[in-house]
Amino acid sequence: MSRAAVPGLPSRHPIGGQLPALYADDDFAQRFTAGLDTVLAPVFSALDNLPAYFDPRLAPADFLPWLASWVGGADDPRWPLELRREAVARAVELHRWRGTRRGLTEALRLILGVSAEVSGDGAATWSRTPGTDLPPAPPEEVLVRVWPRQDGPGHPVDADRVRSLIRTLCPIHTICRVEVLPGPPGGETR
Numbered sequence: 688m689s690r691a692a693v694p695g696l697p698s699r700h701p702i703g704g705q706l707p708a709l710y711a712d713d714d715f716a717q718r719f720t721a722g723l724d725t726v727l728a729p730v731f732s733a734l735d736n737l738p739a740y741f742d743p744r745l746a747p748a749d750f751l752p753w754l755a756s757w758v759g760g761a762d763d764p765r766w767p768l769e770l771r772r773e774a775v776a777r778a779v780e781l782h783r784w785r786g787t788r789r790g791l792t793e794a795l796r797l798i799l800g801v802s803a804e805v806s807g808d809g810a811a812t813w814s815r816t817p818g819t820d821l822p823p824a825p826p827e828e829v830l831v832r833v834w835p836r837q838d839g840p841g842h843p844v845d846a847d848r849v850r851s852l853i854r855t856l857c858p859i860h861t862i863c864r865v866e867v868l869p870g871p872p873g874g875e876t877r
Contacts, residue, residue: 693732696729699731752764758778791803791805791853795853796836800835801834801849802835802836828864829864834868834869834870834872835870
């Protein structure tokens with residue numbers, strides 16, 4: 688990420704015009720301050736547009752990895768720019784649902800463009816009553832079924848990418864099995 692000199696960018700606050708009247712006609716002073724204006728113009732431009740730098744939908748593309756690192760979002764330079772922007776913009780929301788069925792299906796939909804159905808709960812349970820019996824043994828695995836989205840780009844599902852993403856999103860104590868389907872289970876539309 689570089690916010691270096693931008694050729695031809697005028698300064699909104701030229702230093703030469705702010706000098707005392709004594710230097711207004713001094714050629715050296717005006718040329719010297721014009722050189723400083725060239726260096727400071729990108730700084731003033733960035734500061735004038737600072738709110739846009741913090742909005743992932745408006746920020747310069749080379750700024751997105753930095754924003755993603757702030758919110759713990761996923762950012763892959765191989766993704767299309769609009770997907771990268773949306774992933775960073777929704778990162779906080781997705782963190783709220785991390786480790787849940789909803790979080791997993793939303794992440795798969797956003798990042799890989801697939802629909803998903805998750806069955807099994809990873810054996811999470813709780814009770815308000817002390818001394819309650821332990822829950823039954825958890826199922827061996829959580830089943831994640833994925834299929835191409837009806838409203839998506841229509842690309843086939845990349846099973847390796849799905850498995851890789853699920854490994855990063857499923858809670859560590861769960862075993863997740865992935866099934867790639869040609870369409871929605873039972874022929875329904877989602």
